[in-house]
Amino acid sequence: MLSTTRTRAALTAIAVVAATLLASCETPPPPPPVVAAPAAPPPITLSSSIVEKASAFRGYMQRAEAISPTFENGDQIQSSLKVAVAYEPKQFLAGATAYAAVLALQDPTFVASVRAFAADPAQRQQVVNQLIADPAYAVGFKGSDTAAGLIIDTLGADGLKLYTAGKAVKQSAYDIQRSKWSTQSVLDRDGRLAYAKTMSATPGLADSVDMAALQQASIGAVPPTITVRSAPPPYKPLVIRGMAVAALAALGYAGDDKLTLIDAVMAEPASAMCLNMGKLNLYQCLAVAKPHYEDVFCLGQHIMMDTGMCVMKASGAELPYEAPRLLPVKESISVKGAGSNSKKAKAAAAKPAAKKKS
Template sequence: MTLGKFHAALTAGVFLAVSATAQDAGDTTAPETGAEAASAEGAAAPTISAFSITPAPDPLSSAAAVYATYQSDVSDIEQHKFENVEGIQEALTDLGSQNAEQLSRGWIAYSALVASQSPEFRAAVRDVEGYYGRDFLVRGLQTDSRYARKINGGTTAVGAALNAGAADAQRLQSTAEYVKEQAYSLQAFGWAKGKLGDSGALATRLRADSMIGRTARPNMTTALDAPDIGSVLSTAGRSGAPSVWNSVSGSADRLQVVNVSNITSSNSPLSVSVGSEQVADKIATLAVYRVLGSEDATGVAPVQSAMTEGQTSGCMNMAQLNLQQCIAATHQHFEVPFCLGEHALAEIGSCIAKVSN
């Protein structure tokens, strides 16, 4: 036998031996009974459990909650003096981590919520929908940016939203003055004159945080989804009405509904300033979507698109950059409130105020 044939025979013998051993080992396993097979089959079957579908949050309310969170942070600063370094740093983190695009979208969404409370405008939107159909109305919104403002009551509705914005801008200016005053009074305290540390690194952190943005407070989201939020929004910016942000306490069952009898309606709606027409158009468009049922009427994409606007977001982005540069140039703790008042409050307020006159 040649070496090649011997090697082939040896290999075949080993293969047969291994196969026989494996077969013998397999034979030691008892065959499954019918019951065992059924049990194994049942164990392999997937378990199907009941589930519920949570409805998607309203995009307008969700966006507005970011702006409401900013205003809630302003309320915290407005109601409490700085008493230590931690308080100053907390305020800086809250206001300095706002994302300009998200804050701008939040303000426009909030303005649309206010505009959608106009009875005349709501009735006109429903009339157009009833006569021409919802598809016709939505198509008009998507093909003509000024379509919503042409609907009866559109100018008045937008004017009410601008009044609310002007009231917010005034509130921010007043709070800014209060905060900047503390930059002077705090110099009497030793802790406030302490070294800030690496201000450049602090400014860099603020920049990084602002790229992500500040998450909306859950209580603000809850408040804006409350069934009776409309009664609060309908008084925004009106003479004799308290600030909306004093009325929104943060939970659906604790909204402070305003006594309408104490409010005068003598203040006429503000007009849109030159160059800000596109902002007013978007507010009106979003208000129509709100009346129709927001995303239920058109899908989320058109609503999200209408909230995107360059003028206000660009202005707020510049305010954030100025805040970061101001912080980078500070050396002592008492200087931080000045940066907050000047850029995180007053400058943001001016971005809102310039839309109307």
């Protein structure tokens, strides 16, 4: 009995040793698979040059709409003219489009919809290529309707403010005729026309503080200041291209290194026609205006009102019911109705600004 027990114990020990040796010869199990963390999408990036253009546009609008309709002498009129003429149409429109991009980047739904394609490099590049080939591709993203509404309402309100301020200035052209000084002739009429042409070919300047605010707004750090609404398509080219630039920025593809490409996306052939016509009407108006009150008319109608209307039209906002068409017509040139199609007015308006002698 004792012998049998010892034998079993010995056999058990041998079995345990054998199992241990066998186990040590087996291939160890593979380690658990390493799950790679999802790729982080690139940050929202908008070129500082684009922000600068947006700031230059916004700065001009704020300065021009602040022009007071109360004039007491010719110097005040000339100072206001210098403020109001200081924009170059193509850069001005590019600034409006850049500002539209900043506004679209403040729409969280639109930005989130675009950034859903940012993490995967292949998807991101595919969307980028589509936006470059056809900026209207941006309309397909969720939230594009509210982003468009934000652009239309903001630019439309800015344009209306300038237009309304221009109406008040235009009215003052009639009101100040009661003052003798307003009927006196403007000094250096040729010089002020040349200045208008020079400043109309000079890019506007941005404000550094405003640029910083717009840069923060472009990354969603500043919420919209107006109630966002849905605006159904179709949209104006400015709105579409602004959203396309915003979409590229949301994909991290609108930095300073992509500036040439972004400028091409923003450009719209012949889109500055309205602003160019306003400038032409202004030159013709200044060419025939003689007394101070006629300069006030040129300022109110052909700078402030015309420019404000062009901004509203470019955004797709509703125009005031009385808004005139931008055509060079006789009665639109001066308070007295001097003919804009006169040989003298056309010749003076078409003459380029004299170059300063070095």
